[in-house]
Amino acid sequence: MTMEQKASNKKKVKVIKIDLDKCNGCRACEVICSAFHANPKYSSNNPARSRIRVYFDPLKNKYVPVYAGEYTPAECMGRDKYIINGKEYDECGFCRASCPSRDLFKEPDSGLPLKCDMCEDDPPQEEPLCVKWCLVDALTYEEREEEGEEEVKPEDVEIGLNALVDKYGLDKVVDTVARMTQKD
Amino acid sequence: MRYAETGYNLEVDLSTGNIERVESDPKMTELFIGGLGTNSKILWDRVPPEVEPFSPDNILIFSTGLLCGTPAPGANRTIVSTFSPQTNLMAYSMMGGFWAPELKYAGYDKVIIRGKSPKLVYLLITNDKVELRDATHLKGKGTLETATLIKEELNDPKVQVASIGLAGENRVFFASIEQGRSSASRLGIGGVMGDKGLKAIAVRGKRDVNIARPAEFIKYCNDILEYIKFRANNPIKGVPPILATLGSPQEMALHDEEWHTTSFSWGHARFRRKDFWTPEIAERWTKIQDSTVERLISCYNCPMRCGGIIIHPMLNRFMMKCYSKLTYLMAAVSDDLGFAFKITGLAQEYGVDGFTTPQVMAFAIELYEAGILTDSDMPDFPKSNEDRFFYLLDKIVRREGIGDVLADGVYWAARKIGRGAEQYDHNTTRKHEQMVIKLGMLNPLYYLMYGTGEKGNITQIEGQIPQAPLPEDTKEEFVKDWIHPPKEWAEEFKQFILEWGRGENVFPFYPPISTICKLVEWQEMMHYIDDSTGVCAGLSSFPIKPPYHIHNYPLIISAGTGLDIDDEGLYRMAKRNRNLLRAINIRRGLKRQDEKPPQDHWKKRFPEYEEKLQDEYYKFKGWDKNGVPTKETLKDLGLDYIAEDLEKRGIYDNGTESK
Ligand code: SF4
């Protein structure tokens, strides 16, 4: 089974293909993603901060690497189930959202949402690092030229603030920011 | 801040239920690296030699290696150390999988367990929260079953669980600790865990592991991955397929089992079947394996996929790897690969060692056939070997009837049964079941490795050297990029590879003893480094031309920890660990005469030459004639306190000179 994760960037579409059958559950992708996003780069690693997570259950032979997608303030109303090759998957199992129903794709201490940024770097990386570290080709990378809408990407800070606003309300966040600025 | 390691250990006293988080001394890392090294130091300091393995004063340590949890590929070993009920010597067993990195992310380097719990418990570690939980509902449950139940209880699939089964609870001398696809199985550490009333340790962590010099460190990691890719496309030429690649022997992926089935012996290490591997067997086994191994799986942060998910019509899914595919089958002299998968699955749920258990059962069958054990010992003993294995396995893990005797392993069982049963104990060294070797000519390297390996387990000391002379037309190519040996011995080792097998240059009197010593020393030292860093031997000390070696290891460790270590420095640390471990066992009574490989490993033996080998090797190691590290050796390594302790105990004036 193959799924795709895309990020449109002007006209270039970056595609990571995910082959669930090839995944061996090693979590190297989680290791390198979290190391890359550490500050300074590679100064620490912690799979709980990774923007890709591998859900796996060997006793049911289920292996699903999932990329962190958009932050959502509210969880879905209903849930679906997928049956693939006789195995039942919860819909959430494939979902990329940083969602209040679970602690996936959130910074472990602050709870701020995480999102895959395709390893944005200067100079740019040759390929996403999770792909590079997945030696068994469960993750592969393609770039496609495509006519497409230009995406307006909210900044990380904005996504983070939105999450805080959802959690605590706008007033509280504004208050806190004001208080913090006074302290300095 | 501490780098690569967390700097904290958990101290758990099961008798009182007391749990403490204790900062460790960074000096210990500089001296003993971590993992096996620091475990040994703790056991030396805290467990006096008279403490019995099944005593509340015995300590059971679950340790990460220094590099576990960092991005270093394949650094995932959990190093479990304690004292063995079977040998009464130090037991250390490693397991791969996911447990050790998770412990690091929870914020700990080691879990140090002492005492005995009045009732069955499991330990739950989630970051700062550490608690002992009731495990009465898990009593008698299988190892995987236990892990599944705990994960459900905690509602977290990423919890990592190391657990024992029925065998561990019943203190079987070869009970294992299992962790999904991996197990720490040698020398009965599962029995010690059971004796302590500890059913499992479950870990979940969400903290950072820090790196001292990040850019440098990640570059070395990338180099390792590049080399793994290179080796995948360049298998070693001139060796059997199973030895040509990296990782643990790839027995879940490979179908060709000619090498194991024809070179090693069947039954209770009795006879070889040199023409076993026929096209029909190959075809039949391929079919069975392809319908049984559902997916190839890896340990944490490693691409090698040494494990397989196994489906069997009569069992729940389970995972296995490596040579256990053949140990039960060959011991039972069965041709049915399906039997092998089935019994391995069962044995894993019970939690027993896949190396020792088959031999104990084959030994029992021999005794039965010789009339030493009878129907009164084994009521309703089945007819076929396969069925007998299921029968015996069940009795052993429950310690029921004859199983109670067999559960102590071949050595002790033979002595308990008596009536000539001792004669059938022919494949143990240091009371421990050895690899099933039955060869012609004495192999001087393996003679020393079987005899002197501190763990008494060949796979924990051998590696990196082809098992037979390479074909002439591959030799030059082999040495060309053989960058792995230590600098000062590189030329000598290359010469050995080139000349070995030519004319007179054959075992046992080739190569010269001085070269033999160095070859053995090098193989062993790389294991000691792996066992302290937590890097899988499958990427380092075990296969030929591995990605980790004595030249890049110091760079990786230095960049990771911020220490400044070079080749010599690291070698010295490994040597310190080696001597510390030896001293622990010497203090517990290990003697020169214990260091003899089984008599019938090789048909052609040379008693005088063998004594000389041992003498020279001891000398080379800085040990006296009794195998005791000399005071000079110990002092040179900064282990003066050990020299003093051995002195005080009168170990040096044991009739022979110490120098
Ligand atoms: S690195 Fe590849 S094989 Fe490993 S867990 Fe991630 S996707 Fe699966």
Ligand code: SF4
């Ligand atoms: S593409 Fe980069 S940011 Fe996205 S999950 Fe992979 S490693 Fe992480």
Ligand code: SF4
């Ligand atoms: S080489 Fe094999 S056994 Fe070793 S860590 Fe990798 S997958 Fe595990």
